[in-house]
Amino acid sequence: xxxxxxxxxxxxxxxxxxxxxxxxxxxxxxxxxxxxxxxxxxxxxxxxxxxxxxxxxxxxxxxxxxxxxxxxxxxxxxxxxxxxxxxxxxxxxxxxxxxxxxxxxxxxxxxxxxxxxxxxxxxxxxxxxxxxxxxxxxxxxxxxxxxxxxxxxxxxxxxxxxxxxxxxxxxxxxxxxxxxxxxxxxxxxxxxxxxxxxxxxxxxxxxxxxxxxxxxxxxxxxxxxxxxxxxxxxxxxxxxxxxxxxxxxxxxxxxxxxxxxxxxxxxxxxxxxxxxxxxxxxxxxxxxxxxxxxxxxxxxxxxxxxxxxxxxxxxxxxxxxxxxxxxxxxxxxxxxxxxxxxxxxxxxxxxxxxxxxxxxxxxxxxxxxxxxxxxxxxxxxxxxxxxxxxxxxxxxxxxxxxxxxxxxxxxxxxxxxxxxxxxxxxxxxxxxxxxxxxxxxxxxxxxxxxxxxxxxxxxxxxxxxxxxxxxxxxxxxxxxxxxxxxxxxxxxxxxxxxxxxxxxxxxxxxxxxxxxxxxxxxxxxxxxxxxxxxxxxxxxxxxxxxxxx
Amino acid sequence: xxxxxxxxxxxxxxxxxxxxxxxxxxxxxxxxxxxxxxxxxxxxxxxxxxxxxxxxxxxxxxxxxxxxxx
Numbered sequence: 001x002x003x004x005x006x007x008x009x010x011x012x013x014x015x016x017x018x019x020x021x022x023x024x025x026x027x028x029x030x031x032x033x034x035x036x037x038x039x040x041x042x043x044x045x046x047x048x049x050x051x052x053x054x055x056x057x058x059x060x061x062x063x064x065x066x067x068x069x070x071x072x073x074x075x076x077x078x079x080x081x082x083x084x085x086x087x088x089x090x091x092x093x094x095x096x097x098x099x100x101x102x103x104x105x106x107x108x109x110x111x112x113x114x115x116x117x118x119x120x121x122x123x124x125x126x127x128x129x130x131x132x133x134x135x136x137x138x139x140x141x142x143x144x145x146x147x148x149x150x151x152x153x154x155x156x157x158x159x160x161x162x163x164x165x166x167x168x169x170x171x172x173x174x175x176x177x178x179x180x181x182x183x184x185x186x187x188x189x190x191x192x193x194x195x196x197x198x199x200x201x202x203x204x205x206x207x208x209x210x211x212x213x214x215x216x217x218x219x220x221x222x223x224x225x226x227x228x229x230x231x232x233x234x235x236x237x238x239x240x241x242x243x244x245x246x247x248x249x250x251x252x253x254x255x256x257x258x259x260x261x262x263x264x265x266x267x268x269x270x271x272x273x274x275x276x277x278x279x280x281x282x283x284x285x286x287x288x289x290x291x292x293x294x295x296x297x298x299x300x301x302x303x304x305x306x307x308x309x310x311x312x313x314x315x316x317x318x319x320x321x322x323x324x325x326x327x328x329x330x331x332x333x334x335x336x337x338x339x340x341x342x343x344x345x346x347x348x349x350x351x352x353x354x355x356x357x358x359x360x361x362x363x364x365x366x367x368x369x370x371x372x373x374x375x376x377x378x379x380x381x382x383x384x385x386x387x388x389x390x391x392x393x394x395x396x397x398x399x400x401x402x403x404x405x406x407x408x409x410x411x412x413x414x415x416x417x418x419x420x421x422x423x424x425x426x427x428x429x430x431x432x433x434x435x436x437x438x439x440x441x442x443x444x445x446x447x448x449x450x451x452x453x454x455x456x457x458x459x460x461x462x463x464x465x466x467x468x469x470x471x472x473x474x475x476x477x478x479x480x481x482x483x484x485x486x487x488x489x490x491x492x493x494x495x496x497x498x499x500x501x502x503x504x505x506x507x508x509x510x511x512x513x514x515x516x517x518x519x520x521x522x523x524x525x526x527x528x529x530x531x532x533x534x535x536x537x538x539x540x541x542x543x544x545x546x547x548x549x
Numbered sequence: 550x551x552x553x554x555x556x557x558x559x560x561x562x563x564x565x566x567x568x569x570x571x572x573x574x575x576x577x578x579x580x581x582x583x584x585x586x587x588x589x590x591x592x593x594x595x596x597x598x599x600x601x602x603x604x605x606x607x608x609x610x611x612x613x614x615x616x617x618x619x
Contacts (some may be wrong), residue, residue, distance in 0.1 A: 017559045193590045329577040331587040332572030
């Protein structure tokens with residue numbers, strides 16, 4: 001792919017704008033709360049889009065078209081079976097407790113609901129995970145730019161890191177959130193044309209369906225048995241592993257996204273954030289997945305396009321960029337490339353801002369220095385931002401083992417997130433759950449995740465304890481790791497809670513169902529009523545599932 | 550700051566640049582693109598940017614508080 005001056009001009013314009021927005025927002029930062037949590041001040045439309053955009057990083061954009069090419073429309077399950085129900089649950093049922101608890105972070109909720117050791121476990125695990133996510137984002141960027149443009153891996157990693165560092169250091173979380181929304185617009189405007197062009201060139205959806213095996217264009221039709229589809233999963237593990245455990249684990253407890261909802265101006269807007277965000281989220285498959293599927297169809301049409309190869313197989317991660325080279329002239333190519341950079345940067349900034357909050361409030365203030373004046377924590381927050389970026393750069397050099405980035409992320413999330421969702425479910429909805437139950441449940445769940453990975457093999461990965469079972473794909477393995485982690489955590493938490501003491505009910509106000517006032521949905525229009533909005537979202541999502549069954 | 554302002558401005562400017570590419574260099578194509586992609590996508594971006602700026606202007610005229618103070 002060759003870039004021309006105009007493409008660089010667009011890229012430079014974008015860098016100028018994100019730095020400018022960061023610089024402008026510097027004046028809004030005077031306390032640690034401003035810097036780390038935006039002090040509950042971000043308008044609803046921004047929190048809703050940021051909620052979706054923080055997750056729309058490199059892994060999503062490249063990974064989804066890669067998965068589209070590899071697995072077909074079944075990839076849409078990540079959205080229409082996984083993300084949407086989870087976001088609805090989050091908005092309707094969980095946001096009241098995040099706001100009611102007045103916690104500044106997810107680990108802090110755990111401290112208030114349970115105890116210090118539960119908070120500590122989550123805070124440390126999250127801090128590690130978020131730095132890894134950020135690093136993977138950078139790695140994907142560096143690799144891509146090296147392969148596609150011949151830019152040095154190190155130079156692109158350092159350039160993008162420097163820009164993200166500059167705007168997050170200047171304006172804190174607010175700057176990250178505002179820029180995430182700009183990045184969201186750019187990603188959509190930059191890649192919707194590609195989806196349109198590639199699908200119409202391939203003959204529209206019917207043309208694509210005609211050229212590809214049925215399993216690639218049917219989301220639900222081939223899930224009877226793991227061997228029926230390229231993903232290697234069947235209905236139960238898909239619904240329970242992805243649809244329930246992994247998706248709910250991510251969207252309801254991962255501080256990266258929860259932080260955006262917490263930045264809203266109150267419980268009402270906090271609840272609406274994931275619900276309103278569900279609408280653009282539902283439509284994203286058309287922008288990010290369809291090009292991958294169209295690419296496979298195009299490669300069979302003899303028009304001069306072939307799927308990029310890697311050794312004996314395909315390099316699916318290159319599908320998006322090779323398609324861009326086929327359809328985008330210089331000009332729009334610059335926009336597409338800038339959209340790619342934007343996706344990496346939003347993923348990175350999101351992780352860094354979540355990391356610096358958890359480090360400063362949960363780990364530093366929690367364990368290292370508890371009673372310093374606020375100015376001290378503001379300084380620590382800024383230093384942590386720098387350290388977070390440096391650690392991410394380090395992690396970028398570590399992520400080299402999987403050809404499909406999504407599989408790696410799902411594995412990492414499975415270890416950490418799956419047990420966590422069981423903890424939150426029990427914490428938020430069962431007054432009887434205790435701190436010891438939660439802590440040992442989390443611990444057992446994480447061990448169970450590792451054990452499942454160690455006892456099963458998939459595509460040559462895992463089985464490091466003893467290969468007791470084999471799965472047809474790493475994705476199936478990830479789903480089962482999540483299912484076991486969740487189940488073990490749930491059972492252990494319940495068992496230990498029943499034999500240990502819980503907090504007195506007065507201390508649970510705002511934290512648990514039954515002792516938390518949830519505001520009545522008064523005289524507001526339907527689109528401001530969480531439950532009604534939730535039902536609308538689910539109906540639309542059900543329609544999409546039916547349309548692409 | 551009303552985020553619609555910098556966002557709208559960005560797309561307006563980018564859209565103008567891409568549209569100009571489509572008008573001044575209509576021969577700039579990509580292998581599989583069959584239309585003047587720059588022209589159409591550029592115009593869509595200009596439209597999008599204009600809509601954002603219009604929404605921002607309407608909000609500021611009606612005095613509705615918007616965005617982070619600053």
